Amino acid sequence: MIYEEMDFTDAKMLREKAEKRLTEKQKEQNDKNKVTNGNKLLHELQVHQIELEMQYDELRQAYETAETALKKYIMVYELSPVGYLTLDSDGTICDLNFTAAELLGDRRFSLTDSNFKLFVSEESRTVFNDFFSK
Structure with missing residues (x-):
């Protein structure tokens, strides 16, 4: 090993090396967090997409129900032989x-x-x- 890496007697040098190691560890942790956060975000987006698809299905079904009611109304009210x-x-x-x-x-x-x-x-x-x- 290099002598500089082993010389911890100087407090300033020791502090600099400790900070350097901490920075490297934090960078690794940040990279892991970015992946984790990205996965969480992707999951949330996928859940939201499925929610929107479910809402769309409900709206489409409500629209079809309204269309059926409108057709019934037209048949009963508009085309009736009785005056309404x-x-x-x-x-x-x-x-x-x-x-x-x-x-x-x-x-x-x-x-x-x-x-x-x-x-x-x-x-x-x-x-x-x-x-x-x-």
Whole structure:
């Protein structure tokens, strides 16, 4: 061995060598930590990706359920041979199906936002107004 490496009598030299060894050990440990941290980060990203895929599947299923409900609504409401109207609390027509528009003698877009009491007979208008005043 070289004499310099064995000479620990000088406190300054001893300190420098100890610091050098510590720096080397820390560098090795930092390299190991970087690999470990990288693996942890990769794991977290993979878990997050799987979570996103699961959320996507749930959203797709909810979308398909909503599509099915919409088709059912169209079949029941829009294409019904019975006239359906959706009125707000004042009796204003919010929505109506094709049959209701045909029964009222106008197009759907013309009837929307008009008040249904215009189509109620004078004799029945009081009952109609009483119903909507509650």
